[in-house]
Amino acid sequence: MSTPVAPPPVPGKKVNHIGLEPVAYRGGKTTLCAGCGHNAITERIIDACYELGVEPTQVIKLSGIGCSSKAPAYFLASAHGFNSVHGRMPSVATGAVVANRKTIAIGVSGDGDTGAIGIGQFVHLMRRNLPMVYIIEDNGCYGLTKGQFSPTADLGSTLKTGVVNDLPPIDTCALAIELGASFVARSFSGDPKQLKAILKAAISHRGTSMIDVISPCVTFNDHDGSTKSYAYVKDHDEPLGDISFVPYFEEIDVDFDPGTTTAVTLHNGSRLLLTKLAEDYQPTDKQSALRLLHETAVRGEYATGIIYVEPDKQDFLDLLGLVDEPLAFLEPSRVRPGKAALDEIMESFR
Amino acid sequence: MSTPVAPPPVPGKKVNHIGLEPVAYRGGKTTLCAGCGHNAITERIIDACYELGVEPTQVIKLSGIGCSSKAPAYFLASAHGFNSVHGRMPSVATGAVVANRKTIAIGVSGDGDTGAIGIGQFVHLMRRNLPMVYIIEDNGCYGLTKGQFSPTADLGSTLKTGVVNDLPPIDTCALAIELGASFVARSFSGDPKQLKAILKAAISHRGTSMIDVISPCVTFNDHDGSTKSYAYVKDHDEPLGDISFVPYFEEIDVDFDPGTTTAVTLHNGSRLLLTKLAEDYQPTDKQSALRLLHETAVRGEYATGIIYVEPDKQDFLDLLGLVDEPLAFLEPSRVRPGKAALDEIMESFR
């Protein structure tokens, strides 16, 4: 059966505060490339859920289509999952969360899934402030269809084929803030400490928690202008002539202090500048959050951390004024009005 | 025939600098409600094109679906027009402009057409900075389908049926600036002087000119909390019981000095606060433009004027590196490579 039930905790074994072992938070074996940033994010989701003591069966996992969107199969095996269609996970999540308000929804998307085909649904999800965690596993390319640019690709980056990206990237964090998401963060798949902390905060937040996680595609993402770029390596290391060959990479790990900037060298040799928000950064002002994003972007840096949060904003379920019980489980007597109601209605048409 | 050719100018008659009379810029008879803001915008488009001396046959007029999207039929009768499908005009415009770079494209959309179903294509159009004028005729509702909320409806506004809008509006100007549009303005259908001036600037700009024009729907848009709202009037003036009745209104005109805030009372009695940008406002800084939008929004005001402009930004046609001639009109010899090319290609597969 596809959903192993967690074995009863053995005394002395490591368990969390609801008595579950880490294994209860694991999922199927990944089919992503070794070293793919997405796998690291999966691990952090597992860690965060374990440490928070989230009840796995209370979680629903949703995604669109892409390498990233496969991730929900790789964590929380005992949670229901829905790998839906490309770019339209937000609508499926909206229906699902509204139908059962007791669930914790974790959505995983890609930068193509969200930024291209899915940007319309993304905009409206953010605007609704639907309570869910929305993770973009952001590698600036379409991994699953073999490396085309996504709308978060950096200006001037090049494809393996030499095509140069001429369009400016969409900043999903700035967009989410502009549109009304009440928790907006950015992190890096290779920064386990920060990412886990953000995920825990995101799961605990009530409202849309949007996290853009930079998550390098070791197979296709490829920045030009670096002498160690994939293109460069390919030219100078001739045996790599097989286009179907996927090199094996170790995952990258970084750990740096809040308030500092660190440079990460990616597998293809390109450099990523990460600026960690200082501990005293106040993420409650929209204007400063947007300014921060623009200023770091101009410097070619990514600001990471919790960029904006509005803890008390009404979420979509509040706005809908739903009963406390999940809509999906209401008794027939509560959803089919009595005969008197029908009679009254009929009378109005007489 | 649907496209009357402008009569040769009569000496002594009023003509513009390319020798055309105002009538050459007119279109079919409007089928919109009397007093609809959209009609006023149509008039300003006619004025602006006439005064600029735009060659009407060089213009293409594009739209999605909605009352607003009918507008292209009502100006420049001798220009080709395309009333396409709901929310997808940006893609049609993209194909059209790229296919013939010599055209001047004027797109007309609604707030539902752009903000709801079309927001994804809007985002990507802005990002591409496609040279065209993109006008949103913004009434905060779906006129053509009888008054449902659109995503630009104000928080707390009510439908005729009493439904209250709980979601915050999307600010299409802030979004356009964030996404890379190089000319972003807001105006009011009832401010002919400002609107015409903005339209002239927009047509003259090279890149995407996005103009959000507040354009009241006299038939359906209806703000609560005003004792003169449509709902209020309906309650207190009982004969208005007919749901198919559309009141007849005169168009509203305002004209006010830069730097002041003007309150406009709409037909339904609700008030609109317009802040006209001071003459020394510098619309070239993204950050200040965004700040301005947010600050005025918080005060419940609309800032009108040219909010942001980046005159030298490369447009999409530059990025594509197209030949100077329209792609649509290239000679067969320029688009079908010679036999040598095919031979060379065949050789590569041998």
Added chain:
Amino acid sequence: MSVTDVAEQEVVPQSRPERIVNDFAIQVATVNGSGSQTANLVLLRSIFQMGVPVSGKNMFPSNIAGLPTWYTIRASAKGYVGRKKEVDFLVAMNPETAKEDVLTLPPGAAVVYDEPLKLKDLRTDLVFYPVPFDKIVGGITHDAKLRRLVRNMIYDGVLSRLLSIDREQMEQALRKQLGKKEKAIALNMGALTAGYDYAEANLPKQDPFVIEPMNKTQGMILIEGNAAAAIGCLMAGVTFVGWYPITPSSSLCESLIDYLKKYRRDPETGKSTYAVIQAEDEIAALGMVIGAGWMGARAMTSTAGPGLSLMAEFTGLGYYAEVPAVIFDIQRCGPSTGLPTRTGQQDILPAAVLSHGDTKHPMLLPSSVAECYTMAMDAFDLAERLQTPVFVMSDLDLGMNAWMAQPFAYPTRPLDRGKRLDAAALARLGEFARYRDVDGDGIPYRTVPGDGMPAYFTRGSGHNELAQYSERADDYANNLDRLARKFETARTLVPRPEVDLESGATIGLIGYGTSHWAIVESRDQLRSEQGLKTSYLRLRGYPFTPEVMDFIDRCDRVYVVEQNRDGQMFSLLRMECTPAQVEKLRSVRHYVGLPLDGRSVTTELLKEEQGS
């Protein structure tokens, strides 16, 4: 009337009898946005209240105000409620169309018209009643806005006099329309009376048309199909609605919102036992429905052609991931944007096979407002029973026009929530295999998040019985075969057709949806005018049930009557019928955007019969 198809010339003008009682069509030609709806509905309702079977059809333009619009009221002692092509009594208020409207009338018709239009001289074979509306309205109120508004009520008064429609019934109908707005009622009654008085004083009756009381509408209601469907959804216990406005479907969700607000708020907390979300488009609307249905909610959406097209991808996902969803398609005419305010049955074939990659879907085919109500409930039960998207194919004519009906009966059947795995079932089956055909009907058991049963991973992609990802050929083929089996099960569950086998008839008719009303009338015409007996099968569901094939077998020739160009149901039948059955099938198609009328069916059928 300028937009309608012109009455066939073959219908030989007979010399009219002196009195034509309760059997004629009134058409009111106005400009939309001019507030004629109240006047028209009062007219309709007062005839209805007099016990005379009646139907009303609104032909309105795709804008909000200022374009021609026509409202046709047909009184029919025999109970015909389909469209009647010939207009007998015209009320010409619209200068733009008046001339053409008059020119297309059959001889002997009567015309009430706004005097300044000077229509009198257009023809000599009609009865003309000029009415100086502006002058009359001047005597009623000085407020210009109100004048425009009550002007239309004057023609109600004129007609009340000319057609002998009880003025008290008119007042009662007006009160029904306007509720407690006494001032408005008084004003409108004033206009009505003024019209009546004018007619009495100036317009001697010259035409044969009169309304006389009957008792054929006792206890009945007058309701639009969309409202009826909304009531069905309410009674079906819908808990989730995701929608996007589109004509002619919006009023379904909008009525539903009203009912939900009134009848589905928790009496203690005031909180809602439902959610309605106006989505950003139809893709999102169906996406939400799929999400909610997957979660176990009774979820639905409603749309029209362009929305149907946009729902193609998600419908395929629903089919393969096996998620219940109810989709109302209130069909309109043509493409995006087509003629959004005209009717048709043009989405039948696309809906049946919507999406790519081998998909087919059950459809319910309501003909009446009563079926809009019952089939809404059927649709939810079927969707959950079959775990698949189910389409309810209504149309503009049914959805947006007022139809007579017996009051709807309270449902006796409990909600069918389908095969949901519970502890007992799990114990019995030993193991949960989401996509295993345990019962041989192709329908597997499902669990939903939060029900305490085992989870599974849902995907459109290839999967095995355990819902595990699989690209294996055998898994793929097995799954497809099971889905095909499930479609065979659907065949046993969709509503059976209504069959009327006439003894001695060799000709059969197959129809569905609103075409029904034209067929009923056409059969009578064929019988009375040609002595031609016909049998009739009205389809109520797809896939086709065995009765359909039986019916064809019993006939020599079968005419499939429908409102589209391509013979879409005819094509679906052709795909399944035996050659002998195909041999018998003929296609009768109507595609002008206006509801099908009996005469067109009769003419078309006779033409074919002469050929065959």
Added chain:
Amino acid sequence: MSVTDVAEQEVVPQSRPERIVNDFAIQVATVNGSGSQTANLVLLRSIFQMGVPVSGKNMFPSNIAGLPTWYTIRASAKGYVGRKKEVDFLVAMNPETAKEDVLTLPPGAAVVYDEPLKLKDLRTDLVFYPVPFDKIVGGITHDAKLRRLVRNMIYDGVLSRLLSIDREQMEQALRKQLGKKEKAIALNMGALTAGYDYAEANLPKQDPFVIEPMNKTQGMILIEGNAAAAIGCLMAGVTFVGWYPITPSSSLCESLIDYLKKYRRDPETGKSTYAVIQAEDEIAALGMVIGAGWMGARAMTSTAGPGLSLMAEFTGLGYYAEVPAVIFDIQRCGPSTGLPTRTGQQDILPAAVLSHGDTKHPMLLPSSVAECYTMAMDAFDLAERLQTPVFVMSDLDLGMNAWMAQPFAYPTRPLDRGKRLDAAALARLGEFARYRDVDGDGIPYRTVPGDGMPAYFTRGSGHNELAQYSERADDYANNLDRLARKFETARTLVPRPEVDLESGATIGLIGYGTSHWAIVESRDQLRSEQGLKTSYLRLRGYPFTPEVMDFIDRCDRVYVVEQNRDGQMFSLLRMECTPAQVEKLRSVRHYVGLPLDGRSVTTELLKEEQGS
């Protein structure tokens, strides 16, 4: 091989002859991302260079690295290039699938395997050749990454020895593959030689399979259908491409981009005579194409099932607004997401009737890479001639696998830009009426912005001949009738079928697309094994041309062979055929995601024949 359908047990294992020359299938089972593509293509190409007809089929998973993948190379002296179900020679490199791969082999097959997999004892009726790949690769390089990469080249060396494939041809093929990368070539040749040497020293030949030189591929090319289609688009003078990546269609636009860059830049300015835009999704991709086509550019997009579904609304707009557009559908298996890396012909019916509100579309049906090339050109001509969206229905098997072909001929026909109004035509016609059927073929004249001719207003909505907005019934019906007439004109313009009438044959086969190759082989099997003669019609376009009906008339029974569950082309035929023709039609369907093979057709047909 675990994901494929298992070879039928009915195929009685015959005692194999001692030498089987140029008539067997090699299958290489690896893990994707392990870089086996070079080794496999070198193998394919070297056999091809030896003059032996060959085909290669890649069965790859829907991820990027780490899952099982199979590459099958079929050598066939007779020139069969369809799939062969039985694998004769397995190269087992993947521990995960090795066991099942071996267990499903027919008796007498040979297995080269990675020694540690210990497959020898699984069966006694096979020939096993263990090869210690890691040990051998250790002797070639010390760089771990390079080792993983060239490891696969070793099996090429082993096969070169065992199957007598010329090592020089292998080197040449390798050079073709790697271009001028001397270091890479040297390294790979080292691995190849090491494999060869190992086999020579340790693996005495025990199986019957050998490759011997022939001269059947002289002058031919090896090319994938998507590349061929791209070349066709290039030669068709495409100027606008709007696309969105999706397997298996991406490589069409990606190859096209390469060609356009090389051959369509202005020699003087370096500027492009084309534009390619990666759209934000398929709706936008087709929207752009419609915009560009409306403007007069030759515009196209390419997609697969999920994208087709998303294009439904715009396709209907294109149909009704009469805008040329070329849409390639490289069909894959199942729904969204389905099996994106498996093949099928499952979008035929949805594409034919895509969109709502009475629509139907011409389709071109390429079977070969040559037709991918020619039909790409045909599609642009047809789209402009007919002013409508035209679909080219390819599939994954054709689009992404390498096929032999004669080099493509340079087009002799000039571009057909269709009925564009010019001054002369305007003078002749007197007036421009965008939607008037001047020539009786349903095709009106058009103008485009900037051509100096009169403008018109384009809309999906109802319009009259002058392109003016109209909701009139007669305008609507006239327009629909003209569009139907235009579809009849399309019938005369789409490519005619290829018909092979065998004298004395009573049975006919109808096929299209890649099913062709299985049908060719099946016909030979039927003839040689059963003495059963068959006639054959290969569809090349839709709507059906008269030849199709003629063909059916000439046969007693006609089997429609296709790769989907629902018999989609069979259904389209049933929709149009006379009852007598329907009587003859049978459906042979194959829907496992893998290319159809001749044996399956033969078996299925014989089963039906016995039944009939």
